[in-house]
Amino acid sequence: MKTMTCRQLGGPCDLAHHGESADDVINAQDQHLKQVVKEGDEAHREARQEMKFRWLHPKKSLGWYNDMKLTFADLPSD
Numbered sequence: 241m242k243t244m245t246c247r248q249l250g251g252p253c254d255l256a257h258h259g260e261s262a263d264d265v266i267n268a269q270d271q272h273l274k275q276v277v278k279e280g281d282e283a284h285r286e287a288r289q290e291m292k293f294r295w296l297h298p299k300k301s302l303g304w305y306n307d308m309k310l311t312f313a314d315l316p317s318d
C-alpha cells in the first residue's frame with residue numbers, strides 16, 4: 241500500500257488516501273471530492289471541477305494521469 245494526500249492529487253487538504261495503485265488513490269480522491277463538495281465545502285469545489293473535466297476529457301488529461309502515476313511509483317510503500 242502507498243499513501244497520497246488530497247493535496248498531492250490537486251486538492252486543498254491533507255487527507256491521506258491509501259491504495260495499491262495510482263488508480264486506487266485517484267478513485268479515492270474522486271469520492272472524497274464528491275463527498276465534501278456535496279456537504280458544502282467550497283475549498284474543494286475547484287478540484288472537483290477539474291476531476292470532472294478529466295473524466296470527460298481523458299485524452300486531454302493524460303499528462304495529469306501520467307504525473308500521478310509517476311508520483312505514485314516514486315512513493316515508498318507504507
Ligand SMILES: [Zn+2]
Nearest residue numbers: 246251253255
Ligand atoms: Zn481534500
